[in-house]
Amino acid sequence: MRVDKYLWCIRYFKTRSIATKACKEGKIRVNGDLIKPSREIYPMDKISVRKNQINYELVVLDTPDSRIGAKLVDIYRKDITPTEALQKLDLLKYSKDYYRKKGTGRPTKKDRRDIDDWFIDTDDHQSSDSEEE
Template sequence: MEDQSSTRIDKYLWAVRLYKTRSIATEACKKGRVLMDGLPVKSSRMIKPGDVISIKEPPITKQYKVLDISGKRMGAKLTSDFIKDITPDEELEILRLTKIANQLNRPRGMGRPTKKERRDIDNFFDPDED
């Protein structure tokens, strides 16, 4: 019988809804995206309350603290009782800046900006000119 004070990391990541399927969580472990103590972990690694899990989601690494163990997938509202996001503010700032930078770049193949888009770009760089 499985001990409820610890569970496999892939099963836990799936249960707390960090990954859509357990096989995706297992694949993330195999690719070295899931870390504990700065080292990649296998999907069979047992975790317990108090452990800190790091997940590489380029361009940042998110960190989570295990509050409680569950082997069954739960509703999104219940996950806050089982896991806490402890990602540093510096990492979240990098993510915010990356999103802003990506909004300014046009996807390749989109052609020239329309007249309205050119006006918006001009207003963004020179807001005092109207």
């Protein structure tokens, strides 16, 4: 079975074209070698997948006939990803929450209208103050 099809079948990628693109970009390694999407895989091959800043390591146990359910994935692969890599994923989640709270950053349309209204109100007060003098 092709490596891109295998990674799609065991649900590491949502579509086969995304898996193919990852192979072409050098994010997939089989037995330590960079590969093309058409590379055939066999049982006991070690696959390294770079996804979301994490290097997932897995061993091929068998090849499925087609895409399988999430509960059956462990029949076809053995996940040997180091626990440090998975802990790094947790840290990334927490750091994103820490640095940027939801709703901060670039103003929304409503925020922009409120800012514009505030500037218009202050301009009206300044122009009326200068007219009185």
